[in-house]
Amino acid sequence: MKNRFRDLPVHVVLIGLCLIWLLPTIGLLVTSLRPVQDINESGWWTIFSPPKGHEEYQSLCAPCHGDDGNAISAADLSDPEVVQNYRRSFSLISALERDINGSPHMGDLPVPDEYQAADIAYKLRTLSGIEKRTTFTLNNYIDALTGYRGKSTYREDCEAGTQSLDLYCDFRDLANPRGMGRAFINSLLVAIPSTFLPILFAAFAAYAFSWMEFKGRQWLFALLVGLQVVPLQMTLIPISRLYAQIGLNGTFLGIWLFHTGFGLPYAIYLMRNFLGSLPHEIFESAYLDGASHWTAFYKLAIPLSIPALASLAIFQFLWIWNDLLVALVFLGGQHPVMTYQIGNMVTSLGSGWHLLTAAAFISMALPLLVFFALQRYFVRGMLAGSVKG
């Protein structure tokens, strides 16, 4: 009991920190699920307050018209045909200022001003079902995936059969080069080989550095580790020019090679430290039994270093998935990846950021999945190199 109370302040502070950390992300998530008109009109936190016009309606109109608007049968406010005449604030105000049977419409209540009237008119439209707006929708996600940039939403435009869209209105739209669906595939095409290749080569090299005797081994290893000081940004232009000469610019092969090259030093370093710390006896007895290096590599070294390989894979994958710079330089608009495409979602005038929020979450989905699937290794990976075993 005592202990629990002693930890209380720590827990409160921790929870507070997590909230501060998470709040922007939660805001992004909520925004991505709201209809575009709502996003433009109000902040995401307003989803907790009652819908627009509700309070005004309750205090000014509900006493006579009832909560659902159908208390007076001569003026049924839940009937679209009646409300159709009062869509805007001015038509509504003039109806409210008109006398009914010689006495004021509103009775003792004040006539709403134009702002209140506009909100009430909105409330009447939702009451009668003229305006069908839900609090949450997946439309932003559909629009972002298909790369839809029209005036309404992809769904509405497809149902209305608007032809000016350049879209097929079926699953083929997922391959639209301007959408996130296509970018998702491109990101996968970049990230998977760029994760797999360096780790494969690093495993070979790390094995050689730890268990094969050859001259200059230590020097070569020191050189490799030293190579990590070369900043990636410095090499962009020379490599891009080289690629231009041999025709690798804008190809997946080019970006695979680039990521492999830059992933290798660190991967080799980490793998060598891990393999080198495995007990000598295992390998020596294997060699005594006549095992070749190849057998020792794939029967001993690989199975024993699964945790290191997994954590390396997670880090490499996340780094490539979130990379914008390299993808921008070597792939650009030819094969847009997610990070590139997200930026394209907002126009220069700032509209379209309902798409941006959804696109951000689409691009976060896979890393989150990878993280939760492999989080056991993730924690171990953060300790890799610092703790043995």
Ligand code: HEC
């Ligand atoms: C004091 C009671 C009272 C209040 C308050 C009141 N109304 Fe009415 N309203 C009536 C009555 C009674 C009628 C029916 C008149 C008739 O018989 O045609 C009516 C009719 C209407 C009509 C229909 C006019 C038509 O085309 O037939 C509308 C729209 C309307 N009210 C909107 C509102 C709104 C919006 C508010 C709140 C800002 C409101 N009313 C507040 C009593 C009230």
